[in-house]
Amino acid sequence: MASADFSPLLEPFQAGALALDNRVVMxxxxxxRSNPEGVPPSFAADYYAQRASAGLVISEATNISAQARGYDYTPGIWTDAQVASWRSVTDAVHRAGGLMLLQLWHTGRLSHPDLQPDKALPVSASAIRPRGQAFTAAGMKDYVTPRALDADEIDAVVEDYRHATLQSRKAGFDGVEIHSANNYLLEQFVRDSTNTRTDQYGGSIANRLRFPLKVVRAVVSAWEPGRVGIRISPVTPQPGGAALDSDVMATYGAYVSALSEFGLAYLHLVEGTTIGPRDVPQGIDLRALRRRFRGPYMANNGYTVQAGAAAIRQGNADLISFGRMYLANPDLVARIRQGGPFAPEAPKDTWYGGGREGYADWPALPKAA
Ligand SMILES: Cc1cc2nc3c(=O)[nH]c(=O)nc-3n(C[C@H](O)[C@H](O)[C@H](O)COP(=O)(O)O)c2cc1C
Structure with a gap:
């Protein structure tokens, strides 16, 4: 395979205020691998710096508050200790010449009382129980029926997003990505399968979008919109076995159109089922959805290097984000430049949990002579 085939991935790109060296996004x-207080380990700095040749590195999903937590050992950004540890990560990425965003996360109903302050019920748009199990320190536990947020509690959650954005600035990130994908809290409000509220946050599309758009407004009040991206996943049922919205094109169409007004750095879309098939149900046209966004488009899900280069060449995407490829190919950009080879997918038992092994110890290719 001639490396020239991959060359579109290696062109620089300006996404809002972010000047990317290439179109490859982690x-x-x-x-x-964080500690129980949500502080990333010291070796997270090595892991991320090893991947800093990506045009842009997006952090693992990071809890905006104690209530946001839905998985044990995931990091946070609401305490000073968390900020201090993230600062060593962003310093290492910057020293290696990279750019890094923090992904702002609230899991909503995809949590468990064991992970919540005072063993409280997780919160969501409505009291609808997800299918499946939560990852807790005591092992996998069945999801519970969450508590619907009261309308007068919602502004406090919006404020948590604003605070987390300010904390991300303090931690030295170059911006943030709002995680509105994969059926976490924001998407729980968007879809009528998980939002059956009858107040101003439920019912009509405009009402279901009210909370997510308040969050976007709060985040861009704390940092310039050109440093804020957003991730959506209109057709993924996972995790939690969430049904799709009853009218994906109308609901997400209105969402993407509204997002387009903010001048964000990019729209990041998971095409198909996250970490699964790229198929979309009949009648859903993801390309038509994303065209409603007047700004950079970052495509994701199941892209090979070849398919990613082709998507850029054909004008179907500006940026490609690679997930599983980045687990075992820290120097993905150098490998693309050389035309490969690429390491096979990292074994699943290294994905979640553990230490440096299977995380910060994947070798780069020897430097070409
Ligand atoms: C181990 C693992 C962890 C993931 N964690 C997140 C996450 O924190 N936030 C998120 O939005 N997506 C997460 N995803 C989804 C990936 O970002 C991406 O959408 C998915 O892997 C599909 O892209 P790929 O085919 O390039 O791997 C995760 C995927 C994997 C494999």
Missing amino acids: APLTRS
């Missing part, structure tokens, strides 16, 4: 990847 997708957000939860690795569950």
